[in-house]
Each structure stands twice: as structure tokens, then as C-alpha cells.
Amino acid sequence: MEKKNSDARIRANNKYNAKAYDRINIAIQKGRKAEIQAVADAREKSLNAYIVEAIAEKMERDGDA
DSSP states (O other), X not given: OOOXXXXXXXXXXXHHHHHHOOOOOOXXXXXXXXXXXXXXXXXXXXXXXXXXXXXXXXXXXXXXX
């Protein structure tokens, strides 16, 4: 199987991501990921984009933003 990106490109992407983004790991009940992914897909969003948007909307609604 041929690699899509070179090792150098992967290292560069990882370095950029570490500098530009914070990571949050969440745990959800088994089976919920597929349910959330289906909703994100229906809205033509990535799972990450859907979750980030949901958090931002909740914070704004609660007056925390």
C-alpha cells in the first residue's frame, strides 16, 4: 500500500497541529458515536466540526461565550 503523504509531510502536519490546536478527548456511551456521526454527515459536517459547533452554541445560549 502506497502512503498518501511522506513521513516529512506527516511530521510537518503534526507539528502544525500541536502548535495551532488544543485537543480534548471525550468518552461517550457505546453506540452514540455512530448516532452523532450520522447527524453530522446529514448536515455535511465532520464529526469534529459538528461537536465544536454544538459546544459553541451551548456556550452562547448559556451566556458563557
